[in-house]
Amino acid sequence: MSMTGLFACTHDTSADKELTKTQQSNTEIWPVIVSEVPKDDAIEAKVQQLLSTMTLAQKVAQMIQPEIRDITAEDMRKYGFGSYLNGGGSFPNGNKHSTPQDWIDLAEAMYQASIDDSIDGSTIPTMWGTDAVHGHNNVIGATLFPHNIGLGAANNPELIEKIAKATATEVMATGIDWVFAPTVATVRDDRWGRTYEGYSEDPEIVKSYAASIVHGLQGQAGKDFLGNDRVISTVKHFIGDGGTVAGDDQGNNIASEQVLFDIHAQGYVGGLTAGAQSVMASFNSWHGKKIHGSKYLLNDVLKGRMGFDGFVVGDWNGHGQIAGCSNESCPQAVNAGLDIFMVPTDAWKPLLENTIAQVQAGDIAMSRIDDAVSRILRVKFRAGLFDKPSPAKRQYSGKIELIGHDDHRKIAQQAVRESLVLLKNNNNILPLSPKMNILVAGDAAHNIGKQSGGWTITWQGTNNENSDFPGGTSIYDGFATQVKAAGGQVVLSPDGSYINKPDVAVVVFGEEPYAEGHGDRANLVYQRGNKTDLALLKQFKSQGIPVVSVFISGRPMWVNAELNASDAFVAAWLPGTEGKAVADVLLKGSDEKINHDFKGKLSFSWPKSPEQIVNRNDEVYEPLLPYGFGLTYGDASLLSSELEETYQLSEDLSVGTQVFNGKVQKPWVMNLLSGNEQVAINSSTQTLTGIKYRTIDKVIQEDAFKLALGGQHNAGIQFMSANGFREDLSAEQEKKAALVVELKRENPIKSPVYISMNCESEGDAQGSCRADVNITEALNKTAQSQWSDIAIDLNCFAKQGVSFDKIVVPFELRSEGALSLSISQIHFQSEADAPAHIQCN
Template structure:
């Protein structure tokens, strides 16, 4: 028997209402005996009431998260309809509290309505087959929208959003993604990525916002606020701060490779972006799959208790990443068997295991650990208390279901104008020798390059499936650069030249040639590269077109800042990143001047292949040889405009806790535009090595031609804290007293911390 198929799926609206009514007491009838079912009681009271009613086996089940593939087909991660026996094994027998979709796990019909019906069916089975009526929570990696759903709007990946320097935009995107996910019954989103971009070889570089912890933290916190906002009548969604912590610093550049991160780097660079999200109220955190200084993070009590809980104040649910407890045995080799690995991880502070394939094994081994004293009952209660509070806080006990009839309307092509705005704001004009903007009166434009009309490359990894849109999948509705250019100049002859030879031939008589370059899509380890450089073929393509003498605009749709080689000599360079569903239209908006580019690099663009870890905040050294100093092709914060801006009159004032920097921004050009102005602090002398500049704030200022505005940017003096002490210090952080400089553009203003 199957519970879900293409023809029959879950509950109708009336059925949903009936079940919900049966779970929620009318008036106060059940409140006296079952406080946990009384929505008027506090979440804390409800948790304690429910916890005391649960058996040990039921508690342990709440600590397991299992892949949806275990509920369908042959119960072994094969796509197919939900099957009663599979559901029973996971939800009834093992009491599992959470289900997830890995990259590519979707219903047979990958439509929003089918997602909603599938999740309703899973939820219904869970509620009808556990005596305490505890709802499951369904999780998914919605890292750039509801990206597992073919018809969903794919937003730019995070590296492109980082280039917007626009927290308000990130909040709107968070709201949009959350609305789409919740409409299909997904109430746990494994996003945003909080790691910072420190090595271009790393396959997840494009999933980060920036190399800078402050910028990353501000954008991620805004995204969290958007995702967790209460904006409609479904249960709430929880975002996830991931991957705590040090995940993006593998020593050899390969995903999940061992990381060596000194305490100063950990506390001053890695953790601040997470702290911003904790302060924003993020409810869950996903733990780093890798090791840090010789200890797997998901087995580190120092990281998961001392840092995460005691120092940073996080109070929510800590979940492992994919199968990480088992990896303690067969990859990290710090545990002799799975039972021991489970005890190590749970005792360190992991509340829920993304197992994801064997519920019975995990729950039975954790039960054995409790019975033999390897894990205390108190630790189990602590973890389950957090899981239950999450479910109460989100409203899942009152609203466990969604209305499938509303799913398509909230997902299919939703908020595409917002996606277009995001892609345009994140487009960075790296170089312009006077060829941009292109004229809307152009007669002939040649569009060429491997990525000019390639949806898969433009959308990148984590789209429909883990490694990107598979070859046998329908393509998500996407405007490529070719599409965007054609729509921007409908009266021109826009020629698609799919090969280098065709591009050279068609350049004759063209007003300009747009060459769109990029990478094959990928994610995690398969996207690692030892050569983060444009391929020789792509460089030769640019060379050949340049030789025609026509104006050449290179558009880079890449997952990282690749070394450009010969492509750097093009007349204009535009970084479009992985811009999503509306990326082609957004880039055309910039190319033809409908949008004045305002994007700024959230990372440093390397000049040579030997610079994969080049960042603007590198520490000073004694070496004075060539290449020892910060000297990228394009610096952090770089980005050109079709107008010009100046800053002047910089002043700074401080009190015991805060600083305020005031200055005037003027548009000295002939076009309206948006100025992104970063504020840095320098410390001429410090007790330990300090970067030449640290970002403490920024602002976006929209100005008409000739207009000026006085603005102010505030910062907390605590942002200036450093980990002090000698090499063997105790990790203490403090704000050093003495003189500092606030830097805005070419100006600086001094202040003193007393």
């Protein structure tokens, strides 16, 4: 089980209890904040008047926030939810390619249902919240700005405000009211999978940026506050998510209260002073107690001492992680100060009913409910939701030209240019003349999805193609445009092959997209055990071709070998859809003069070793490159080309070969199957004749998927190697491993269910060696509606002719019968760890 899973279901360990004894509880540490948005007596009177007319059911409905995949407009009409959301990778009609008009249509339908009092008696307008964390990132064609880690390197608060305002405009163009941004975590361990959502390891930048982005999203009090082109902002995640032990997402922060304020709270000082109207509670714990259930932090500190008068919203079923709670019942969260339950999945209905019953039973005081609802109504009145036209009739709704507007893309291009950090520039190889013969190589060179990272159309940022980014440009696109215009030559070659030897190779490579816990790492080694990018750099070096590396990443990484193999090295972070702006800095103009110099400076210290966790102002501070480092043109390069390349990790935390562990692992891709039909899965919901697929939550957001087979076709799911290439898994067979599937069945299995593997024989078509294993009996032995493992001895496949050095499909599941099945893990596990359930000795 992952550390995330342990923290999700285990609480108040003896160690945590011991820490709790020593932690401070001193509200004097925290400041009294005077918000730029003062209380308005007229609004307060409206809130109290409306509150006095509401029933308990209407009040609790204001505190329930379901997700668009789990409710209909009729549900909204019946219950009158105060708000709703679309999760990352969730779209109107379940269609990844929904048009802006589709988003508007859903916003309008939900709004009209919320103000229809024919069933629930309420006319309170609902509000839609969305994760627009680097632009309106769920909408096809939107401008996607660099992720926060790059913006931190730019260190330009004025630019940040422009980015936020452009984002608000594109969000308003789709009729949405509320944005779950900014993230104001101060990241202290780069192994954390959300490092790129942080601006810096130092709170200084975070504090100033928080105010700028809140102003950009909401406007400023007395000027354009929450006007027609502005949205409600959310400072998140309160508090300490960037400082968990070992960088574990949703883990435990054991900082003292003084450090919690000094390091992790400065973004809230900036954001709340600027008038942020909502705060999102964090998944993490502080000294073993989940923040969602911390009355001290949510009520005594945030609302009491700091004077926050907006509302506190939970994170994705975060309330269910509190000791004694479930997704369907959690009075502890309300009593602690949570005002809105974010409750995706169908848990929203029992949660609503249970909360009403808990108020009636006295488990939750009516005064606490009134306080929560007053806060929600206060923000709705401040945002003008009672007075503004419906979503379809607002000033910017339907103005499709605002989505990806050229003015917004120009702001994003400026952000890309200013975020680039030059780490190495031997012999001043940069900037390059555009009149040279330039080879642009690497798998990220012409890949807008990879350069944009997580939270990009889909939640994890995976399963996207360049065609999903109309108006966007790759890094190669920028080189191609400028070099061709100047009379030079440019060739795109991801694998580095060429006909005419180039003058220089620009190699664009880096991390695959990820989000949240799926990005957590045990160490900072780049491409551990699979140094394909290093091999490409060395290939060029051996041919006497100068190498310029452009590194795409969501964090600083230990890349000593890659640095050694590069003449120049640029940390490009995750630049978003405006990749062409990278060439603005790396290339000279056609007049051979500098177009744009480097401005970016490291807002994160660069590690000297794979396990070094180092931050500015540490007592012992010995990074490879310090906070604030960044060369400009003409500066002498300081890095040696003989950096230490060997390492020994203190603990090997590697696991068996993963096929799926909450997301599809490279080199595999996932397909939905029905008869002879096959379609790539590139959305959180997908259908094919006789089969439905959707992502679900097991421990964290969307870390599993559910299949529903109708029984009319031979249908199922398949994982195969990208482009049908053969993969060598012979090491798994040598370890006498088993194929292990963690699954949950929802009904008795009446028709055979098969798990298959395919391989490719020499000279034959892919999949010509195939093995099928009937798992029906083993599946029926698992407890219904409970997660269980089924392990299959690899000999079962080998005896049918599968060659493990030529695997094309490591996993395929099919059935001709009706079937409801969820899967959370598919991996190979050595026999020493556990015996296989299905053996074929």
